[in-house]
Amino acid sequence: MEIMNTLFSLLEYFEPNTILLVVGFDILLIATFCRRGGFSLLKRRKKDDWILDISGLIVQGMVIPWLQIVIVIALMATVLPDLAGSLSWHPLAAFVFCFVVVDYGYYWNHRLFHNKKLWAIHQVHHTASQMDVITTSRNTLWTSIFIVYLWVNGIMLYLLADPVAYLLAVTLTAVLDLWRHSKLQPTGALKTILGSVLVLPNDHAWHHSQDVYDVNFGANLNVWDKMHGSWYVNESEPAKIGLVLDMSVVSKLWWPFR
Ligand SMILES: [Zn+2]
Ligand SMILES: [Zn+2]
Incomplete structure (x- = not known):
C-alpha cells in the first residue's frame, strides 16, 4: 500500500513534465522538417531507420520512465x-x-560505452546516418538499463521530499538530448552564449561522424569534455554521419539475444 501511495504521488509530478517533453519534441520536429532541406531529411529515412528510431523513442520515452x-x-x-x-x-x-x-556521471557512462568491451551496447546509437531529432533514442532495446539516468533518477525521485525541481532538470536534460540530435545549430550571439556552457548540436554531430567519434561524450554541459581532453570543436558539419554495421534491424534491436 505504501508503495502504491508513493507511486501515485510521483505520477502527479510526471504529468506536467510529460507535456513539456512532448511539446519540446513537437517544436523540434516542426523546426527540423519545415525548414529548407527538411523534407529531404524525411525522404532519406529508410524503413529500418523508422523501425529502429520509433522503437527507441517508445522504449526511452515511455517504457523506461x-x-x-x-x-x-x-x-x-x-x-x-x-x-x-x-x-x-x-x-x-x-x-x-x-x-x-x-550529467558528469553520464559523461563517464558514455565514455565507458566507447571502450572496446562495452561498445556493443552502444554501437547502434552510432548507426544513425543523419541528425534529425528522431534518431535521438536509437539503441538496442536494453541500452537504457546500462545508463546512469535510469538508476540515479529513480533513486533520487524516491528520496526527495519535493521532486519538482529534480524532475524539471530531468525533462530539460531530455529536451536538450533531442535538440542535440537535430541540425538546429544556433548562430551568432546565441551560439556564443549557449556554446560556452552546453554541448551544441554540431558538437554532438561530430560525435556521430565517421571520422572522430571518440570525442564530445557530454550530454548537457561541455565542461566535462574540456576537463578530460575529449572536447573537439569544428565549425563545419561532419561530411559523413553514422557507422555502417553489418547487422539486421532485428539484431540491432535485440542484441545480444539475436
Ligand atoms: Zn557515443
Ligand atoms: Zn547521439
Whole structure:
C-alpha cells in the first residue's frame, strides 16, 4: 500500500513534465522538417531507420520512465522503506544535482560505452546516418538499463521530499538530448552564449561522424569534455554521419539475444 501511495504521488509530478517533453519534441520536429532541406531529411529515412528510431523513442520515452518508477520504487521500498521522501533538499540543489552532477556521471557512462568491451551496447546509437531529432533514442532495446539516468533518477525521485525541481532538470536534460540530435545549430550571439556552457548540436554531430567519434561524450554541459581532453570543436558539419554495421534491424534491436 505504501508503495502504491508513493507511486501515485510521483505520477502527479510526471504529468506536467510529460507535456513539456512532448511539446519540446513537437517544436523540434516542426523546426527540423519545415525548414529548407527538411523534407529531404524525411525522404532519406529508410524503413529500418523508422523501425529502429520509433522503437527507441517508445522504449526511452515511455517504457523506461515506467520501469524507473516501478523497479526503483519496489526495490527502494523493500530495502529502505523509511527513506521515502526523506531528502529535504532546496529545489535549486535538487536541480543542480540532476543537471550537473548526474550529467558528469553520464559523461563517464558514455565514455565507458566507447571502450572496446562495452561498445556493443552502444554501437547502434552510432548507426544513425543523419541528425534529425528522431534518431535521438536509437539503441538496442536494453541500452537504457546500462545508463546512469535510469538508476540515479529513480533513486533520487524516491528520496526527495519535493521532486519538482529534480524532475524539471530531468525533462530539460531530455529536451536538450533531442535538440542535440537535430541540425538546429544556433548562430551568432546565441551560439556564443549557449556554446560556452552546453554541448551544441554540431558538437554532438561530430560525435556521430565517421571520422572522430571518440570525442564530445557530454550530454548537457561541455565542461566535462574540456576537463578530460575529449572536447573537439569544428565549425563545419561532419561530411559523413553514422557507422555502417553489418547487422539486421532485428539484431540491432535485440542484441545480444539475436
Ligand atoms: Zn557515443
Ligand atoms: Zn547521439
